[in-house]
Amino acid sequence: MIAFITSLRHPDNAVDYGEVERLLQRSLRSVTSQTGGDFVVIVVGSRAPSFRLPPRVHFVQVDFPAPPEPTVREERWEVVIRDKGTKLAVGLLAARAFSPDFVMMFDADDFVHRGLSEWVARQPREANGWFVSQGWMYSGARGAAKPIRDLHRVCGTCYIVPWRMYEVPDGIGTDASQEELIAAFGERLRWLMGKHNGSDRWLADHGNPLEELPFDGAVYHVDTGENHSRKTLSEPLPMMPRAVAARFSIRHRHPWPVRWWRSSGPGAYPRFGEFLRHADSLRFPRRVFTSLRRRLREWTND
Template structure:
């Protein structure tokens, strides 16, 4: 596939190994997600993964890894490093990934969190709508992979999940310093946009003339110990149907009473939290 054939570049970054309590799990989730991303119905895409060390991933010509030597953004030996550290590490790594995606000829770029899943229709949709500034995913799903449960998240999905914007590459900040740029060089080149657009997902829709994607575009993985947010399903789940499984490259819920109950009923953690909230508080 030549550079002129690349419609969409999926750019993702993986946290520094220092800021994890189980880096093998972080790599395994990335591997699971990337494998699903490769299932796009239109082959005119590339995937760029930026990390501090090589990750064992599927062998595919559309998959490109870039290693950086950036230091840990925080001394904390945990995924909960604080927002400043996340913006610096994710922002600079996404800047490197954006550079590589442009080198590969990507007309559009989507920054995808390393543990999320995306609709297999995205590349085909973008290819049919070429020239538009881009799209925001306001409607998606939360997914707990262990429970095989999903919950619809509408209207403000883009404010909760980092995998929520597709932007025409020429609208994003310049990346002339190349994939070997230092973090200081990237900040000098891109200024506040490095963190505002590449490190964060909170401002792109307000800052750029993006349209709403007309279908649920991503599955936001929750309920893992290695995520920065620590978010949960947020309510009652529902089984992962075969249609959802095929759309996003995840496993469907097994149709046994136990598996259905596990998908629909609150998790043990959620049940404990609800009991705690209902328990009368001691009065002075």
């Protein structure tokens, strides 16, 4: 079994907590669309979601205080590591009841491959786990997407780690304080829960090198307005391919004409003149009409 675990930021730290919940709802739709049934999902946060949770999803409420909002980048990440790390530690304590073999932490706005749990179930239980190198960066606001390598260097939804490596302690429950959790999990809270960049190196240094997942395992969702990283995808790009959206159970927020306009059409350029310079005067109209014909045929399925 694989346990998918995520955390929600405190409502007081959100720009729009309603949007945080909408992002979570889309992310859970992706995670729970697994083709294999041997999985559980744990969500940890300060406020229970206002929508009905899908099957296999369990919410754990904590009463941690809202973290401060420091202006210095380094201090900001320390705050994120403490808040996110302790919430994910609570998620591990809750997952203990399901006896998972592997754990995948995921950010509450990202998407995962729908065949992930089925693939993991076919692997040996003693495997060292995997990291997601092949993946996608996606702007739901624009509908634009691009494939990227080394996704695990920038995205928190990229590690499938053996349960044993977390050394989840006995004698501590989901009602533990942040200080108790930090003391109980030690450096694992920082390197495996609070931050993602460097988790693979930490695991390798502790005798558990991860292997690369042999397919595109995750979609990094940016331009949400609620990312801790504040990452954006601003350059003109193609729309996300339909096959990719299907693999990750992504339902776009906007119809395809809006996505085209914002991703690679005039809306993707600061000035309309730039768009015209990039569009070949002879080939561009033909490309547009070819795309329009194809998309109109698919309209009812989009």
